[in-house]
Amino acid sequence: MPLVTVPVAVMLALRFLKLLAVAGLFAGTLGAFMPAALEDRQRAGYAVAGPAFGATWVLGLMTSFAGGVSLFAPWILASAALSMFSINVVLWSIGKEGRRSTGAAALALSTLAGCVALMVWKPA
Numbered sequence: 001m002p003l004v005t006v007p008v009a010v011m012l013a014l015r016f017l018k019l020l021a022v023a024g025l026f027a028g029t030l031g032a033f034m035p036a037a038l039e040d041r042q043r044a045g046y047a048v049a050g051p052a053f054g055a056t057w058v059l060g061l062m063t064s065f066a067g068g069v070s071l072f073a074p075w076i077l078a079s080a081a082l083s084m085f086s087i088n089v090v091l092w093s094i095g096k097e098g099r100r101s102t103g104a105a106a107l108a109l110s111t112l113a114g115c116v117a118l119m120v121w122k123p124a
Contacts, residue, residue: 004065004066004068006066006067010066011063011066011067014059014062014063014066015063017055017059018056018059018060018063021052021055021056021059022052022056022112022115022116022119024048024049024051024052024055024056025049025052025053025056025083025087025112026109026112027044027048027049027052028044028045028047028048028049028050028052028053028090029045029049029086029090029105029108029109029112030044030109031043031044031045031048031049032044032045032049032090032093032094032108033093033100033104033105033108038094038097041093041094041100042094044094045090045091045093045094046094049087049090050087050091053083053087056083057080057083060076060079060119064076073122074123074124075118075119075121075122075123075124076118078114078118079114079115079118079119082111082112082114082115082118083111083112083115085111086107086108086109086111086112086115089104089107089108089111090108092104093105093108
């Protein structure tokens with residue numbers, strides 16, 4: 001049972017904005033590994049992935065609150081842990097030259113994909 005009643009249009013707007021934030025997080029994560037120059041990777045990580053991560057969390061909290069979903073739901077806790085791990089892999093990788101690797105990129109992207117899967121299917 002939702003704590004507040006939110007109009008459908010507001011809920012749809014929150015979901016749409018959350019989807020854009022997740023897309024930005026994926027784009028920033030890709031940008032943190034694809035370019036050859038460290039400065040370009042850092043720009044993508046710090047200017048795209050970082051703010052998109054924050055927007056994803058804020059919009060996720062707003063969507064959960066508006067939908068009456070407990071923040072202690074297992075899928076939310078798992079998604080929060082995976083996204084936190086993913087952004088830390090990104091930030092570690094762009095922190096110093098020589099840290100970028102295919103394994104780190106795969107780890108960052110696969111944990112983000114896991115977050116999206118949890119958000120879509122919402123397992124109990």
